[in-house]
Amino acid sequence: MFISIDERAASWFTREFEFHKPFSIRMFPQYAGFGMKHKGFSLAFSAETPANVGYTIDVNGITFFVEVNDVWFFGDTETCLTIDNDSEELLVQYNELASSAVS
Numbered sequence: 001m002f003i004s005i006d007e008r009a010a011s012w013f014t015r016e017f018e019f020h021k022p023f024s025i026r027m028f029p030q031y032a033g034f035g036m037k038h039k040g041f042s043l044a045f046s047a048e049t050p051a052n053v054g055y056t057i058d059v060n061g062i063t064f065f066v067e068v069n070d071v072w073f074f075g076d077t078e079t080c081l082t083i084d085n086d087s088e089e090l091l092v093q094y095n096e097l098a099s100s101a102v103s
Contacts, residue, residue, distance in 0.1 A: 021061030
């Protein structure tokens with residue numbers, strides 16, 4: 001599991017959530033009937049205080065985190081958050097991580 005969030009994406013969260021830094025953003029799977037990674041689930045966000053953190057990354061004064069119960073959604077992938085150049089909206093991409101198996 002690896003999550004990357006570029007500075008443009010972090011700035012998008014500051015504008016969209018209208019909070020002053022520092023603040024925390026929870027990343028979690030939401031049942032939505034579709035999804036690029038897991039059928040029936042999509043990535044959702046909420047501004048809240050971490051309770052039982054399974055993963056965290058700090059970008060420009062924002063703590064992005066995943067609760068322990070939600071780690072399954074991010075397993076074996078790199079989740080990349082950036083901004084779409086055309087729409088100026090958040091873009092989420094999932095890339096499979098190379099296997100670390102040793103023969």
